[in-house]
Amino acid sequence: MTPPQRQRRFPRAAPSPKPAEPARKKEGGGNPERLYVVAGPDGERADLDLVTLIVAGSPDPPPSATPEQAALLRLCAAPLSVAELSAYLSLPFGVVTVLLTDMLAAELVQARFPIVREALPDRSLLEAVMHGLQRL
């Protein structure tokens, strides 16, 4: 019996493995990370990835917080990804990014941006992941 036959495809002219995102490695200086905002069909949104980690500045919501904001602050007392927030809140990912856009602007939460694939992957990062998987 022979399996069906596929035909390989090739990278398109301009592969862009880097989404527009703030420089993550800019350490030091207590400079809060700049919030980049992208214009979407329903207004402006912070450029948040599924695995951007969100941390509450303080778990106690200000009196002005909406119920959604209060719930979100409580959830990310410890760092939590946008995907996890979406799952725990039972809200679509896009709705959570809209909520977070306001909260980032109001500095109620901070974002820790993910490490994304680059043309030349960082070998020490890959080695760290391999070590972590081996412990599983």
Added chain:
Amino acid sequence: MDFKGSETIPGPRAEDQLPQTAQAAVKIVIVGGFGVGKTTMVGSVSEIKPLTTEETMTQAGVGVDDNFGSASKTATTVAMDFGRIKITDQLVLYLFGTPGQERFWFLWNGLFEGALGAVVLVDTRRLEVSFDVMGRLEERGVPFVVAVNSFPDAPRYPIADLRSALDLSERVPILECDVRRRASSRDVLMTLMRFLHSLAMTGSLT
């Protein structure tokens, strides 16, 4: 939107909380056709109970195709399972089980563009359902390995035959697995990481 009160929302269990030192996350995407074992694989390696994130497609013409009728207000909910593995106190790995149809991918910002790499899960009873997804990954320059989830009644082909049928270069790893077993799923992820590492050494995808 049916929003529950803040008090009623259970968050992560205490033992599932990430340390404050968690600085950044990376992600790997597991992609394949319906029923191929994506959810099972996420569940077998995740350290937390797998979670689901949803997104709703509402616009006409944006990914909404004949499967869902042609009405302009058609809404489709697309769900994606995911799991998590803490790598170090600073680094976290997330695994996303993603539907094979590319029209869903744009719903999640940077799902593939930002991923370290992908696992294409295939079932040899219907190998052709994974052809398109492999082509899309090739076009986008996303490195992937092919994991053959072995179902008992599925035809078994020698790896060399599969490689030739899938038209994959010698470099692209192909391996058999049983995603119900954690060790087997972990091997798949390790194979992907070693492949990425070899790409980093040679600086090229081909």
